[in-house]
Amino acid sequence: xxxxxxxxxxxxxxxxxxxxxxxxxxxxxxxxxxxxxxxxxxxxxxxxxxxxxxxxxxxxxxxxxxxxxxxxxxxxxxxxxxxxxxxxxxxxxxxxxxxxxxxxxxxxxxxxxxxxxxxxxxxxxxxxxxx
Numbered sequence: 501x502x503x504x505x506x507x508x509x510x511x512x513x514x515x516x517x518x519x520x521x522x523x524x525x526x527x528x529x530x531x532x533x534x535x536x537x538x539x540x541x542x543x544x545x546x547x548x549x550x551x552x553x554x555x556x557x558x559x560x561x562x563x564x565x566x567x568x569x570x571x572x573x574x575x576x577x578x579x580x581x582x583x584x585x586x587x588x589x590x591x592x593x594x595x596x597x598x599x600x601x602x603x604x605x606x607x608x609x610x611x612x613x614x615x616x617x618x619x620x621x622x623x624x625x626x627x628x629x630x631x
Contacts, residue, residue: 524607525532528585531578541556573622 549559562568588606591597597606 507603519604520611521603524588524611527581527611528589531582531585535582536574546571569625571627573618576621577614577618580617581585581610582615584610 545562548555550556562590563572588597591606592603597603607631
């Protein structure tokens with residue numbers, strides 16, 4: 501029987517260096533899961549807001565607090581990241597940007613662009629008083 505190196509007893513995930521393409525792919529999955537999990541609550545809010553004037557006021561008050569705005573900004577990042585990375589994956593399906601260098605570059609562009617759009621939206625909401 502061949503001797504093999506012993507397997508690590510403790511695997512420190514913080515020491516593993518993953519390429520940006522892997523991080524972006526994980527974020528794409530996480531943003532998709534986040535958006536799917538948000539569907540029931542936003543469906544409820546839509547129904548509530550269409551019910552009556554009081555229902556609309558109730559839905560509006562649920563989304564007016566600082567915690568709700570934080571959640572909305574996170575969901576906004578999720579939408580932007582999922583959209584941009586989805587476009588990237590569609591281009592890869594058409595053999596555009598498949599090479600390692602261009603795949604790395606497009607992964608950085610998607611990650612930075614989604615964060616940038618989210619920060620600009622957050623600044624507009626906070627500075628513009630978006631209620």
